[in-house]
Amino acid sequence: MSFLEYTQKSTPSGLHKVLYLNWALIVLIVTVSCIGFLMLYSVAGGSMRPWVTPQLQRFVLGFAVLLVVAFIPIWFWRNMSGLAYGVSVLLLLLVEVMGSIGMGAQRWIDLGFMRLQPSELTKITLVMLLAAYYDWLDPRKSSRPLFVLIPVVLILVPTYLTLRQPDLGTAILLLVGGASVMFLAGVHWAYFAAVIGAGVGLVTAVFYSRGTPWQLLEDYQYRRIDTFLDPTTDPLGAGYNITQSQIALGSGGWTGRGFMQGTQSSLNFLPEKHTDFIFTTLAEEFGFVGAITLLGLYALILLFCVITGLKTKDRYASLVTLGIAVTFFLYFAINMAMVMGLAPVVGVPLPLVSYGGSAMLVLLVAFGLVQSAHIHRPR
């Protein structure tokens, strides 16, 4: 009796699965989502419209999908990984083609009830495919150049496509998320050291060549990089968003101004207040206490995912869960760093809180996979 056959028999079946859900994770997800609804209600000036109602509908839909995904055994999803990846890359190509044949640059496909962003979808399907790849690959071969090149190509294809949209935030998420799965799977650290070293070297060369006869970029490109890295040099343009968002954050103080009392968002000083910058409203209205609480909730979600990933003996389940955890971490870390002025503004939503259907659905599907791994873990 093989290990897998053994585990199949010992996993719960039917409605029993409900009892084996990771309920702590469910509670955390619902809690954070509710914080999101609350904030969307606040930034709309105390109204369900225009953001809370659709977000709530998508959450209900997404939660149902989560349960469905959770109840389907994780090995089914492993077998679906290649297909899922293929479909999402095709969709990425589709929006690319639609943009180029004159429907205007767009990042989404209209499904009627929501606009699906293939780039959001790719964040999960890439992790799934890489996990399946390393599950299939003999761990001893994982550091061989050819077997390193394959996942690199698998990562770079969707990264390139999202970069063309242009969606820098998603591209970074795909790149770092994918690389993290490779790292977790045990690819030799020298590859990472080489890539990081080369990257640092290139950036250093670019910066140090500035002003010298052999400078690598044009002057205007340097200026663009300057404003990207330090938006405060352009206070009414690119810097406006980040200045206003820091004002909002900072003015929250210890306990905040109180629910619906944030002046920065209600008076429209904040940009993108319902999407990428929603954290600033939370921080303004609930202060340091509110902000650190959200950070804590995210950390707990992360922790439960990591525990699930480490407890399972199934390599696919383990890698996919940990990959999802890393992706989830990248979401909120980049978003928070961005609105707090620690990182350039690249357009990454705050997971489960920012308004946006695709990200919400994709995250819930991802947590469905985590739950599936949890339910169907070998015992």
Place this chain on the structure above:
Amino acid sequence: MKRSQKEIEDSARKVGRRSLIMGGAMLATGAVLAARMRYLQVERASDFRLLAEENRINIQLLSPARGLIYDRYGRLVAANEQNYRVVMVRENADDVDEVLERLSRLVNLDMGAMARARDEMMSRAPFVPVTIADRLSWEEFSSVAVNAPSLPGITPEVGLSRVYPLGQDFAHITGYVGPVSDYYLQSSGDTDPVLQIPDFQVGRYAAEAQLEQDLRGEAGTRRVEVNAAGRIMRELDRDPATPGDDVQLTVDAGLQNFAQARMAGESASAVVMEVETGEIIAMASSPSFDPNLFVRGISVADYNTLTEDPYRPLASKPVQGTYPPGSTFKMMTALAGLEMGLIDPEELINCIGYIELGTRRFHCWKRSGHGRMDMNNGLAQSCDVYYYELSQRVGIDAIAAMSRRFGLGEHHELPLSAVSEGLIPTRDWKRANRGADWVVGDTLNATIGQGFVLASPLQLAIMTSRLATGRMIRPSLVRTVNGVSARMDDGGDLGLDPANLEIVRRGMWSVNNAPRGTAYRMRSEAEGFEIAGKSGTSQVRSITMAERATGVLGDDELPWNRRDHALFVAYAPADNPRYAVSVVVEHGGSGSGVAAPIARDILLRAHFGEMPPLSAYPVNQRRGIEEMQDQLDLRSFETPEETGRVQT
């Protein structure tokens, strides 16, 4: 693919180790995030709180309502009306042209105004509101307010704007207000923050300018919450503006209107004073202009019409115009002679039509001569020879000193623009200004109010008041400021012998009431209201010998601007003086024929407080007077006018 248990556990252990490294990195990142939160939200919270307040709170100045100006009976002379206007802040509009285009569909904007507003917006400092359109109708104003969301940067506002309901009657008294110009800011040294309010108006001329500090009031402030688009969301608190002080003038709007109307068509001025108090109850300057034109920003065409008019409507003739006073000056010589005991009023001086001084002849206005004249006849018939003779005894120094006691050649403090001092020449003055010594001929010219002597109608009215009372009457134009009396005391007794004053007054009475008086025709027959006056006809040219040889042209044959000025000064009633008047008609011709009837009509109007009855005039003139009265274009006042009695 099958794998051994060991392989599976090995790879799982490796995943575990790598997870630990990743987890550590995540933890470190999380710690950085938390630290940053603490830094922003705890350590720098107060800085950011302040910035947030600055973001959302705007302090706005509230414009004070300008003090109102009333006439002596409480009729509004300068008021404030609501002005609906639309202002725009360029920075708050995404596309200025698009917004203006949309606005032009709601309100009537001509292309010129739109272009001007656009230029102003581009040249002004950022975030300074610029008026796009004002004096909108209520319908236009409300349609802009309703459509405000589609007009970013546009704010409909209600402001106050000055209005002068009596139009041109008070143009030279109240003056007018206008926008705060850069020149004003630099030259006045005025740093009142209220001046930064868009479209704030400051006094630019006459009383509006001179009483600016009383009328202006103090700015209030309000703190408002604004959104990112600069639109006001709500008012947080308000410190209301203090309105300016109301000013009550001494002028009677009814009499003022009568005087303006009476002089219509002439280039003339008249000043009416209450002799006891010095209060100016009318001060007319004809032609005048509509001060409302200046408040709204006068068009170039209108302005050119005003400046090119030979009758100079923009000049305030009663205080700015100076004229040779002609024979109205003779009282000064007479009083100087009497006070010095150099002439006995009964002494007779023979007038043969001229006197000879060296090789020059000085003519009397009456070529055939007056014959033997005493002082009374000399005044009544305005004999020049009598005064040539007298002035040689008295000398210019004594004449000049007496004139100054009567306010000629002196500055009089009134809240008006460019009040002139006139000119009383002395030996020193001539040496300093003309580089020549004083000669007797200069004295002879001066004594009949010619030559260098210049006086404004205001000064002549003051002189007449002082003659009528023997006191140093000072003119005033403001009765109360904010209800507090602005009354000035007179300067006390002139220190003249009452008997001498009486002799001169009798002479002035004779001018109007003795059958041979120069203005006998212009007497008053109103019960208890005899007029005592003095005519003056002053030349504006000197008659050359060549001209005299070919025959002097009659005044009517000369071009208008070379004709004689017609002057008349008078007070009434002669036995108990209440009003003094001076009338100057530029190039009007004869003083007794042109200025005297105007002076009489104004005095009678002041006396009766309404259109004087025909019974106040000599019987044979009543038909002509009736015709004149019918032609007057008078304003009707809503508030019933009190009759001429002055309340003190």
